[in-house]
Amino acid sequence: MNAIRSGVYPYREIERMIGRARLNELIRRGHAEQLRRGWYRIGEARGDDVAAVRRGGVVSCLSALERHGVWVPADDRLHVRGNSWAVQHLRGPFCRQFGRPVPEAGAVDDLPTALRHAARCLDAEGFVVVCDSVLNLRLMHVEELEYLFRDAPKSVRLLIDECDPNAESGPESMARRRLRAHRVPVRTQVTIDEVGRVDLLIGDFLIIEIDGWEIHGDRPHFQSDRTRDATAFDLGYHTLRFTYDDIVFRWRATLEKILRAVRNGTHMRPAQRAQH
Ligand SMILES: [Zn+2]
Structure with missing residues (x-):
């Protein structure tokens, strides 16, 4: 059987x-x-699958993306897309996508369907963060993303141009995007001789590292970060380290620290700093 x-x-x-x-x-x-x-x-x-189907839909949007391993902004809600009957007759809430609804296939939406729904649930930053993660995990190519959103509003399609497959975490994507909005010249995942790859580099000499909470208590990692910072300092670099909370919950204070460092010319070549 x-x-x-x-x-x-x-x-x-x-x-x-x-x-x-x-x-x-x-x-x-x-x-x-x-x-x-x-x-x-x-x-x-799984309780989420049962709840979504009972509500007249399937698990989609951010909840489905999370199940596919994509980094999503913290959100406690179960994101459900309803079938056409449920959308007309039940209260939801249901997530929607740009364009016509597609039939349900399983209890959890596939990645493209979930992503199309997330585009309407997320703000611009959230959408870029999620797409960065999809690209970084190599779940899709940027051309596939462009095709997926070919019929979405131009504002959504323009956000795809901002995506960066190098971004290794959500907070890193957020910091990059927010700093660029302040016209801070920032590059992602730059490799520096003797130091290695850094999360963000402002100008030529200011390193921004964003530490994931998952490495807390990891002694070798903690040590190697400090050794790296010291090597970088010897070479004329400055390193600012921030945590998930610094980016997500304390952004104003974090931004102020970075802008102050830039005003002081920390991002410039040491010889230029004196004249700054
Ligand atoms: Zn949603």
């Missing part, structure tokens, strides 16, 4: 995998239940 893994499935898929009789048997034994017309839970399914 064909097997089926625990999860939430549309009926047509269950029928293809195990057939109607086997589904009825699972329901009788309490191992499966109907969530809504045409959709069933088999075994222990």
Whole structure:
């Protein structure tokens, strides 16, 4: 007999995998239940999948992107896109995409569908951050992104030009974009001889490193960061280190520190600084 893994499935898929009789048997034994017309839970399914299908849709947008491993801004809500009946008859909230709705395929949307919905849920910065992550993880090429949003408003398509596949974290993408908005000359993931690759380089000599919280308590990493900073300093560089919280929750203070360093000419070649 064909097997089926625990999860939430549309009926047509269950029928293809195990057939109607086997589904009825699972329901009788309490191992499966109907969530809504045409959709069933088999075994222990994820709570989000069950909730989305019960609400008349499927997991999409930011919630689905997170499941695909994409970096998304912190958001506690379950992002659901409703089917056409649900959108007309239920309150939602439902995420929407640019252009016509597409049919549901599984309980969790594929990456392109989730991304098209996220484009309407996120602000400009959030969209760039998410697309950076998609590119950095090599889940899509920039040409695929452009094609995916070919019928989206121009404001969305212009944001794709701002994306940078080099960005290694959401806060790094945010810092890059916000600094450029202040006309700070910033480059991403620059390799410096003897120092290695740095997150952001302002001008030629001001290094900005954004430390992920996941390296806290990692002693070798902590040590190598300090050694790198000392080497960089010997070569005339200045390093400013910030955390996720510095970028996401304390941006004004962080920006002020960076702008002060730039005003002091820290980003210039040491010989130029004296004349600055
Ligand atoms: Zn959404």
